[in-house]
Structure formats: C-alpha cells, structure tokens
Amino acid sequence: MQILLRSANIVLPLAYLLVAVAYGFVFFAAEARAQRAAAPALRAVILLHLAYLLGLAAHWRQFPAATESQALSLVAFAVAVVYAFVEWHGRERSTGFWLVALVFFFQLLASVLARPETPDRAIFHDPIFAVHVSLALLGYAAFAVAAAYAFLFLQLYRDLKAGRFSTFYGRLPPLAVLERMMLVALIAGFVSLTGAVVTGAFWAQRLYPSDWLHDPKILATVITWAIYGLALVLRRLRRWQGRQTALASLAGLATILFSLVAVNLFFSGFHAFL
Amino acid sequence: MADAPDPAAANGPSAPGGPSRTAAGGPSLLLLGIDFHTVPIELRERVALGQEEAEKTLVHLLARSAIAEAMLLSTCNRTEVLLQPRDEEEAYRAALQLVFLARAPEIERPGLLYVKRDHGAARHLLGVACGLESMVLGEPEILGQVKQAAALAEAVGAAGPVLRQLQRSALVAGRRARQETAIAAGAVSLGYAVIELARNIFRDLDDCRVLLIGAGEISRAVARNLAERGARQLTVANRSPERARQFQELFPTAAALPFAERLAAIRDADMVIASTGADEPVLTRRQLAEAMGARPSRALLVVDLGVPRNVDPEAGRIENVFLHSLDSLDHLIQRNLKRRKEEMPRVHEILDQEVAHFYGWYRGMQAEPLIASLQKQAERIRRQELAEALHHFPAASHAHLDRLTRSLVRKILHHPSNRLRGRGGPEHLPRLDLVRELFRLDDADGSAAAAAAGEIAAASADESPEATAYPEDRAGSAAAEPNAKPEAE
Numbered sequence: 001m002q003i004l005l006r007s008a009n010i011v012l013p014l015a016y017l018l019v020a021v022a023y024g025f026v027f028f029a030a031e032a033r034a035q036r037a038a039a040p041a042l043r044a045v046i047l048l049h050l051a052y053l054l055g056l057a058a059h060w061r062q063f064p065a066a067t068e069s070q071a072l073s074l075v076a077f078a079v080a081v082v083y084a085f086v087e088w089h090g091r092e093r094s095t096g097f098w099l100v101a102l103v104f105f106f107q108l109l110a111s112v113l114a115r116p117e118t119p120d121r122a123i124f125h126d127p128i129f130a131v132h133v134s135l136a137l138l139g140y141a142a143f144a145v146a147a148a149y150a151f152l153f154l155q156l157y158r159d160l161k162a163g164r165f166s167t168f169y170g171r172l173p174p175l176a177v178l179e180r181m182m183l184v185a186l187i188a189g190f191v192s193l194t195g196a197v198v199t200g201a202f203w204a205q206r207l208y209p210s211d212w213l214h215d216p217k218i219l220a221t222v223i224t225w226a227i228y229g230l231a232l233v234l235r236r237l238r239r240w241q242g243r244q245t246a247l248a249s250l251a252g253l254a255t256i257l258f259s260l261v262a263v264n265l266f267f268s269g270f271h272a273f274l
Numbered sequence: 275m276a277d278a279p280d281p282a283a284a285n286g287p288s289a290p291g292g293p294s295r296t297a298a299g300g301p302s303l304l305l306l307g308i309d310f311h312t313v314p315i316e317l318r319e320r321v322a323l324g325q326e327e328a329e330k331t332l333v334h335l336l337a338r339s340a341i342a343e344a345m346l347l348s349t350c351n352r353t354e355v356l357l358q359p360r361d362e363e364e365a366y367r368a369a370l371q372l373v374f375l376a377r378a379p380e381i382e383r384p385g386l387l388y389v390k391r392d393h394g395a396a397r398h399l400l401g402v403a404c405g406l407e408s409m410v411l412g413e414p415e416i417l418g419q420v421k422q423a424a425a426l427a428e429a430v431g432a433a434g435p436v437l438r439q440l441q442r443s444a445l446v447a448g449r450r451a452r453q454e455t456a457i458a459a460g461a462v463s464l465g466y467a468v469i470e471l472a473r474n475i476f477r478d479l480d481d482c483r484v485l486l487i488g489a490g491e492i493s494r495a496v497a498r499n500l501a502e503r504g505a506r507q508l509t510v511a512n513r514s515p516e517r518a519r520q521f522q523e524l525f526p527t528a529a530a531l532p533f534a535e536r537l538a539a540i541r542d543a544d545m546v547i548a549s550t551g552a553d554e555p556v557l558t559r560r561q562l563a564e565a566m567g568a569r570p571s572r573a574l575l576v577v578d579l580g581v582p583r584n585v586d587p588e589a590g591r592i593e594n595v596f597l598h599s600l601d602s603l604d605h606l607i608q609r610n611l612k613r614r615k616e617e618m619p620r621v622h623e624i625l626d627q628e629v630a631h632f633y634g635w636y637r638g639m640q641a642e643p644l645i646a647s648l649q650k651q652a653e654r655i656r657r658q659e660l661a662e663a664l665h666h667f668p669a670a671s672h673a674h675l676d677r678l679t680r681s682l683v684r685k686i687l688h689h690p691s692n693r694l695r696g697r698g699g700p701e702h703l704p705r706l707d708l709v710r711e712l713f714r715l716d717d718a719d720g721s722a723a724a725a726a727a728g729e730i731a732a733a734s735a736d737e738s739p740e741a742t743a744y745p746e747d748r749a750g751s752a753a754a755e756p757n758a759k760p761e762a763e
Contacts (some may be wrong), residue, residue: 032453113609160474161590163602165609169474170460175573239572241594 001117003060008052009111016076016104017129023096023213023228030094035115039093042084042100044250049077049107065133069108069113074133076106078141082188090181092173098148128203136196136221140256142189147253149182150246157243179242183235190228197225222260227252280362300633301436302482304362305395306369307354310409312386316739320378323348325426331355332432340364343434345441346373347402347423349416351409356399362391388712397630400625403448404455411614412457417448430523439635447628454622460610464492465499468577470610472500472545474574475596483507485543487536487557488550489514489521492579496547497525509543511536512551516733540565548584556580559588566592577603638695645691647715653684 019041025034053074056064065071083099123129152172159169172178200218231248234240240248323331328346335344335355345357357375359365374381381387389713390398398407403420405412420665424441424525433441452458460467461470469479476482484505486493496507514516518530531539540546540562546707550556557576562585566574576597577754578585583599590597656679694709709715 032458074275156474160471160596163598163605165606170470172474174473174477175475180477235571238571243593 001045001055005052005055005059006116008048008055008274010113012045012049012052012073013104013108013111014049015151016080016100016107019045020097020100023093023100026093027097028263030171031223031274035093038096039087041086042080042087042096046077046084049073049080053077056118060120061271062120063130063133066118066124067113067115067123069110069115069238070118072106072110072113074137075141076103076110079103079138079144082138082142082145082185084259085188086149086185088180089184090173090177092177092181094171094173095149095152095178095181099145100150102144102148113127128199128202128206132196132199132203133191135199136244139189139192139194139196142185142192143224143249143252143256146185146189146249147180149178149185150249151241152180153178153182153246157246175242182242182246183232186228186232186245186249190225190232193221193225197221217259220255224252224255227255279655300392301636302359303392303395303436303440304357304359304369305354305390305398306307306357306364306366306373307352307390308374308381308386308389309352309354309388309407312388315380316688317378317380317386318350318353321348321353321374321381322350323373324506328382328423329430331372332427335368336430338364338368340368343419343427343437344432345423345437347399347420352402353401354402356395356437356440358434358469384486393633394711396443397625397629399440400447400628402442403444404451404482404621404625406618406621406625410462411611412452412459412617413462414452414458415426417445417452420444420448436636440632441630443628447624450582450624450628451621454624455617457614457621459617460606460613462607462610462614463499464579464600464603464607465496467606468496468547469499469503471577471596471598471603472575475575476544480504480506482544482546483542484545485536485539486510486521486545487533487548487584487663488512488580489517489617491545491681492549494521496549496577496579497521497528501525505545509539511539513747537561537565540574541569543574544572545577547577547579549579550584552580553582555584557585557589559586560593562586562589562595563592566595579603624741641694641706644709644715645694647693648690648709648713649687651713651715652687654682655690656680659761695720727750754761 019038022034022038022041025031026038039094053064056070060066065074079099080103083096083103087093087096152168153175155166155168156172156175156178159166160175173181200221204218227248231240231245231252235245308318310318313321323346328348330348332344335341335357340359340361340363341357343700345356347354347356353373355369357365357369370381370387375386399420401407403417405414405416408416420441424433424438427441429439461467472479472482479500482505484497484500484507486497486508489510493510497510501508506527508525509531510518510521510525510528511531511533512521515530515531517531522528522530536556540557546557548556562574562576571594573594573596576585576595578588578597578599581600585597585599587597587599589595660675660679664675667675690709694706696740
C-alpha cells in the first residue's frame with residue numbers, strides 16, 4: 001500500500017502536468033484533438049487522485065489532511081473538482097490551462113513535501129471535523145476558481161473596452177460565458193463555505209463552548225463569507241454588473257489569503273491544526 | 275508577343291497518345307493563369323468564365339489531342355487553366371487561345387499571364403486552395419471554388435487520374451491549412467470584425483438583438499454578415515421611412531422603427547450599429563447612460579461606422595458599454611492579418627507534405643504494372659515448384675501447402691511492393707528499371723501485365739522528356755518582367 005501511495009506522489013503531478021499541457025494546446029493552438037482529450041483526461045486524473053486520498057485515509061485511518069503535503073494535495077483535488085464542475089456546467093474548455101496548471105502546482109508542492117510518516121492525531125478521526133475541512137477546502141477552491149475567471153473576465157473586459165486586443169483576446173470564451181463560469185464557481189464556493197461555517201460552529205461549540213467566536217480565523221472567515229454573500233445578492237438584484245462582481249471575487253480571494261496566511265502568522269487561536 | 279513556348283528550347287515533346295511525365299518522376303503539368311496581381315479588374319472580368327462557358331471551354335480543350343486532362347478555375351480574382359498535356363507546346367497554344375486570347379487579346383502583353391509547370395503548377399494549385407494566393411490571405415471561399423472547379427472537371431470528363439488526385443491533394447491541403455493553422459483565423463473585413471467583437475462578448479449571435487441606426491449601404495452589408503452568422507433579431511431605425519422599407523425588403527424579418535424611437539430600442543438591444551451620414555452624434559453619452567440605466571445589467575456592443583462619428587466617444591466610458599469605431603475595427607483587422615501572415619510558414623509545411631504525398635502517389639501509380647508483373651512471375655514460379663513438389667506429400671496436405679506457399683510469396687513480396695509504391699518515403703524509391711532487370715520482368719508476362727495497367731502504365735514506359743522551357747519560366751524572366759509572379763517552386 002505504501003509503495004502505491006509513494007508512487008502516487010510521482011504519478012499525480014505528472015498526470016496533472018500532461019492534462020495541463022493538453023489544455024495548453026487548447027488555449028494556445030485551438031488543437032481539436034487536445035480539445036476532445038483534455039476533459040476526459042482530467043476526469044480520469046481526478047478519479048486517480050480520489051483513489052489516492054481514499055488510500056491515504058484507509059492507510060493512516062484518519063482524514064488525509066494531517067500533514068502539509070496531504071493538505072496541499074487535498075487543496076489540489078478540490079480545485080480540480082471545482083474546475084471540472086464549472087467546465088462541465090459552462091461547456092467551455094479553453095480556460096482549463098490556467099486552472100489545471102494551478103492544480104499541478106499544488107500537487108507538485110504536495111509531492112515535494114511528502115514524508116513517509118504521518119502523525120496520528122485525534123482530531124483527524126472526528127467525522128464532523130472531516131466534513132468541516134472538506135467543505136471549507138471545497139469552498140476556498142471554488143473561490144480560487146472564481147477569482148481566476150474574474151481575472152480572465154477583467155482582462156477581456158479591458159481589451160474590449162480599450163480596443164487593445166492583447167494575447168488573451170480571441171483565445172478566451174466570450175465575456176458572458178466567463179461571467180457565467182465565475183458566478184457558478186462563486187455560488188458553489190458560497191454554498192460550501194456556508195456548510196463549512198455551520199459544521200465548524202457546531203463542532204467548535206461542542207469542543208470550545210466559550211471562546212471560539214473570538215478566534216481571528218473564524219472572524220476572517222465570516223467576513224469572507226459576508227463579502228461573497230453580498231456580491232451574490234447584489235448581482236442577483238442586478239445592482240452589480242459583471243465587472244463589479246469580478247472585482248469582489250478578487251477582493252474575496254485576498255481576504256481568504258489574509259485569513260490563511262496573516263492570521264496564522266500574527267494571531268494565535270485554537271484554529272490551527274498543522 | 276509573349277508567353278509563346280519556345281520550341282527551340284524544348285528537348286522534345288512527350289510521346290503522343292499518353293500523358294507525359296517529367297524527368298523528376300512526376301506527371302507533366304501545365305498551368306496558365308491571370309490573377310489580381312498581374313491583371314486589372316476590367317481584364318479579369320472579360321476573361322472570367324461562368325459555369326456554362328467553363329464547361330464548353332473544357333470540352334474544347336479536351337477535344338485537342340495534345341491535352342489529356344484539364345481543369346478550369348475562374349473566380350473574380352483569378353482565371354487559371356491546369357492541364358496534363360500529352361504535347362506541352364500544343365497544349366499551351368490551345369489553352370492560351372481558348373481560355374485567354376479569345377476573350378482578351380491584350381493578355382498577350384508581357385507580364386500579364388503566368389505559366390507554371392510540373393511541380394510549380396501542382397504547388398500553385400495547392401497554395402490557391404489554402405488561400406495563400408488570395409487577395410485576402412487565407413479567405414475561405416476559394417476552397418469551395420476549387421471544389422466546384424474539380425466537380426466541373428469531373429462532370430465534363432476532363433479530370434483523369436492525375437488531376438483528380440491533385441485536386442484531392444489541394445482540397446486536403448486547404449482543409450488542413452484551415453484546421454491546423456490560423457491562416458483563416460480572425461476577421462479581416464469590416465462586417466466580420468463586428469461579428470468577431472460580438473462573439474467575444476455574447477455567447478450566441480442567434481440570441482442577440484441588433485439595432486441598426488441608419489439603413490445605408492454599410493448598414494446593409496453588416497446586417498448581411500450578421501444574418502449569415504445567425505443573428506435573427508434585427509431592428510432598423512432610420513430617418514427616411516423609405517430607406518427603412520428598402521432595408522426591410524432585403525431583410526424581411528427585420529423590424530423598422532422611427533428614428534426618434536432609437537433610444538427606447540437600445541434598452542432591449544445587445545448590439546447597436548450606427549452608420550448614418552449625420553454631422554452630429556446620433557447617440558450622446560447621456561442618452562446611452564440613460565438607456566443603460568433602464569435595462570438589466572447586460573453588455574452592450576456599440577459599433578460606430580459613421581464618418582464623422584455617430585456616437586459620442588465619451589459613451590465608451592459607461593459601464594458595460596463596448597464602443598468601437600472604424601479605427602478600432604481597422605486595428606483589429608490589421609492585427610488579424612499580421613497573425614495570418616505569421617502562419618504562412620506552417621501552411622507551406624502542409625503544402626510540402628501534400629505535394630510530396632501527390633508525387634508519392636504518382637510514383638506508386640507508375641510502379642503498379644511492375645508490381646503486377648512481379649506478383650505474376652512469383653505466382654508462376656510458386657505454382658511450378660508446388661506442382662513438382664506435391665507428389666512427395668500426401669494428398670491431405672496439398673491444400674495446406676498451397677496456403678503455405680501463397681502466404682510465403684505474399685509476405686516476401688509485401689515489403690518490396692510497398693517500397694515500389696513509394697510507401698515509407700517516396701524520396702528513396704528504387705529505380706523501376708533496375709527492379710525490372712533484377713527480376714527479369716521484361717519477358718512476355720511482364721509486358722502483358724504492363725499493357726493491362728492502362729494509361730498511367732503506358733506513361734511509365736515512356737522516356738522522360740526534358741522540360742519544355744517557356745520564356746516566363748526561365749530564370750531571370752521575372753526580373754525582366756516586374757509584374758510577373760515568381761514561380762512557386
């Protein structure tokens with residue numbers, strides 16, 4: 001089993017790299033064969049990745065996020081799943097290169113940081129914790145995907161406004177499609193993060209009944225949740241156009257990064273497990 | 275007087291009765307043509323052939339004993355005749371007279387007509403199909419026109435095996451160039467530039483509501499392009515109801531509005547095309563801002579085709595309004611043309627491959643009679659040896675031995691046959707006469723097989739004539755005639 005898990009550390013980044021190359025051919029050369037092959041190949045690699053994560057969980061008998069490597073692999077998996085969903089929903093493959101390249105980067109990092117031993121920690125045996133972390137990762141991955149689409153949307157928007165026609169022009173799907181894909185990712189992220197907040201509150205109330213609300217990471221997460229919620233409501237009410245929603249999506253990602261990096265570095269709280 | 279072949283320079287015509295081939299091992303081809311590079315439109319119009327005329331001309335060409343196969347391509351930008359001659363000099367004279375001089379005697383003037391031969395002619399046709407020779411580089415219509423020319427030659431019976439295969443190669447090259455390279459990518463005309471912009475904003479042109487302010491010629495041309503690409507919901511707003519009515523005659527599904535109602539119509543539109551002769555803007559920033567405020571948060575593409583401008587340039591600052599003028603459309607067209615030019619080396623690679631494929635096919639065709647002889651000889655030896663050996667074996671094993679020896683012969687001859695057909699690299703084809711000598715194939719069997727293999731077989735038995743040199747083919751003639759197109763080779 002351990003040999004299989006170790007070999008996955010080589011196979012998975014390699015497989016994501018190949019899929020990213022296929023998507024690169026779609027984006028840069030509009031290659032018809034790559035267009036046909038890229039999406040099924042990505043789905044196959046996602047299944048392989050799922051098998052790897054299940055293998056990790058079975059082998060160590062705990063939720064596979066107990067090390068940096070496992071957590072990063074989980075992030076890569078979540079981004080890949082969200083992208084595959086958004087691609088399927090939007091029936092648009094020309095943007096895959098950017099997202100799958102991101103997945104490859106996370107998985108490569110995970111493989112580089114992989115260690116033969118994993119610490120056995122009680123918290124990773126708790127099923128509610130597993131659901132909470134899974135939903136949070138899925139939510140953050142969806143917001144990352146939404147931010148990627150927001151970035152591409154803003155690029156094309158600027159090109160079309162200024163009549164400048166940069167490298168992106170002509171290679172991206174239409175603005176309407178980019179906006180739709182961004183919104184789908186935002187909604188998926190918001191639903192997942194809502195689930196993560198609810199399960200987290202339930203779990204924290206059980207373990208830390210008095211002081212969990214004062215945790216800076218929880219505060220940052222609630223702010224993130226509120227930003228995305230507001231953006232979706234304003235878009236729904238048609239007060240906001242695509243450009244404002246895209247900017248809010250990028251602002252939301254900045255808040256997430258702040259909550260993940262800055263809060264961990266400068267504040268202390270119970271909300272740190274690695 | 276120009277374009278007449280120089281008989282003194284010819285090293286002898288091909289053998290009469292069959293199509294000729296060149297010293298390089300390819301079929302003899304002769305192409306005569308005029309195009310927009312060499313001839314002004316007035317002359318091109320006179321030379322251009324309609325379907326019926328082209329049909330008649332092909333019949334007349336084929337009636338000449340010097341011409342084995344013929345094909346005529348006539349468009350607004352070029353008229354070309356491609357021949358597989360039996361006698362190049364005679365074929366040249368016939369085509370020159372029938373296709374060109376009969377309609378425009380001025381074509382005799384130096385530098386107007388170009389002549390290409392053999393490899394140059396084959397490559398030229400493929401280049402034409404790829405859009406490399408078109409006025410607008412990579413334009414797609416030419417591929418359909420080559421297809422039509424091929425169909426006409428086929429219908430008249432003017433296409434034989436050589437031109438048929440060459441046409442096939444041309445169509446394959448044309449399709450590959452468009453699929454594998456960006457030679458046809460991006461809009462290079464005003465109408466299509468508008469469509470390209472729309473396609474970068476909206477998911478589907480079918481669902482786009484288009485408001486055309488002005489019903490003049492430009493407006494109609496853009497509307498035609500949009501309708502061709504699926505835009506069905508057209509509305510025209512024009513000062514003169516008469517012009518609007520004329521517009522509706524051309525586009526019966528289009529709605530017409532009084533000019534004053536244009537602002538209300540913007541609330542429902544996805545695209546506004548303004549092309550009026552007004553001196554003042556027909557859409558101000560304030561008007562557009564009000565219209566945008568009254569509609570759901572949707573993008574609006576505004577294309578200003580008026581000179582002076584019909585839309586206040588400041589309107590481009592409004593959120594979700596994408597305002598483009600003639601200048602930005604021209605910028606887009608120039609960018610696309612540059613990208614197409616950058617694709618030319620890749621298209622030339624495709625041309626090289628398809629021309630090589632055509633020549634490989636031709637050499638393979640030449641080898642067919644030889645392969646037939648080889649197989650016949652091997653089969654004769656097999657039967658002979660088997661007959662002598664069979665009585666040593668029990669009768670029950672005879673069928674098995676027969677199968678075994680057949681299989682042996684087939685497997686032994688498989689690779690040589692493939693090599694003779696040119697598969698696996700036509701550049702290393704074995705010399706057919708050497709193979710013939712090695713296997714002693716010049717006996718009665720070989721001759722009979724060769725005779726049965728038809729026209730191409732006969733051609734392969736001919737001595738290779740050296741190329742007939744025409745004045746415009748010779749090195750240096752292009753320098754002497756600055757208007758002449760250089761050989762594609």
